[in-house]
Amino acid sequence: MALLLATPCLRAQNSDVLTVATPDRLSIKRGASGEVRLKAELRAGFHVNSNTPADEFLIPLRLTWAKEPLEVEQITFPKPQSEKYDFSPNPVSVFSGTFEIVTRFKAPPSSKPGMAIVTGKLRYQACNNKECLAPKTLEVRVTADLQ
C-alpha cells in the first residue's frame, strides 16, 4: 500500500520533460563508420528549440560527444517543425513529440578492440505554450563494440 501511494510522487519528481531511450549497441570495425540513433521523446505539450532557432537569444538543441574512443563524422538532426505559439508572433523552429538524432561515428584504425562506452551531452531548453523551463544537459551513453 505504502509503495502504491509513493509511486506517483516519485514519478512526478523524477520525470523529465525530455527523455532519451538507451541507444542500440554499436558494432563497428576499426577504420570503419557506423551510425547511432538517439530517440528523444518530449512530454505532451512541450517542445524544445531546434538546432537552428531563428532568434539569437533562444538556446538551440545541441549534441556533443567525447572525443574518444570514436570520432564524430556527422550529426544529423531531423527537419525542424515550424510551430505557432501564444508567446510569439512568428512561427518558432522546434522539435516536439518524438524525434531522432543520428550520429555517424568513425572508429580510428588504431582503436583498441573490445567494448567501449561513448559519452555525449544533449543540451536542450524546453517550453510549453505558456512557460519555459531552465536549460538542461542530459548525459547519453552508447556502448560500442570495437572489432
Next chain:
Amino acid sequence: MSKTLSAILVSIAVAALCANTACSKAVTAQAAVKEGKDRKPAPPFTLKDSSGESVQLAKYKGKVVLLDFWATWCAPCKVEIPWFMEFQQQFKDRGFEVVGVSMDEDGWSVVKPYIEQLKINYRILLGNDEVGQLYGGVDSLPTTFLIDRQGKIASIHVGLERGKEDFRNDIVKLLETSHAASGAAPRDTLLASAK
C-alpha cells in the same frame, strides 16, 4: 473490502500525499491578490545590477514591487516585458517599481545586449540559484511576484497565465490599498491614468 472501495481509498490517499510540499510544484500560481493577513514576507536578497551596483530588495520597502524572474532564452518572458515597461512608466510616480531578475547562466554577456535591444526601462538584476530557491525554486519562467508596500507577497503569477490587464488590476489594487495611508491617488484616478 471491494475493489471499487479500495481504488477510491487509494485515490484519496494519493491525492492527499501529492498535496504536500515535497510533491507539489515549488511555486504555484496564485492568481488573485491575497488578503493582507495571508501574505508572507518576500525573502530578502542582494543582487547586482548591470552597472555592478548591489541592490537589496529591502530598498524598495514602501513601494509596490513587481518582481519578475525571467531569462533571455524565455520567449514567453519577452511577451510580458513590454507590459512591465508600460507599468513602470505609468505607475512609477505612485510608489511602484518593476524589478527584473534574470536567471541567465551566461550572465551579463547575454543580458546586457537583450536589455539594450528591448530598451528595458526598469532595473534588471542578475539572479542565481540561491535567490531562485528563496522564491520557491522558480522552475518555470516567467514567474512574477507582486509585493505590497509592506514587503509582503500579494500574488504569484507563473507563465503567461494572465494577461496585461490582470496584472494592471492587481497593481492598481495594491496601490489603492495603501493610498489612504500614503496619500496616493485613488483607484479611479489610477485606472484612468493607465488607459
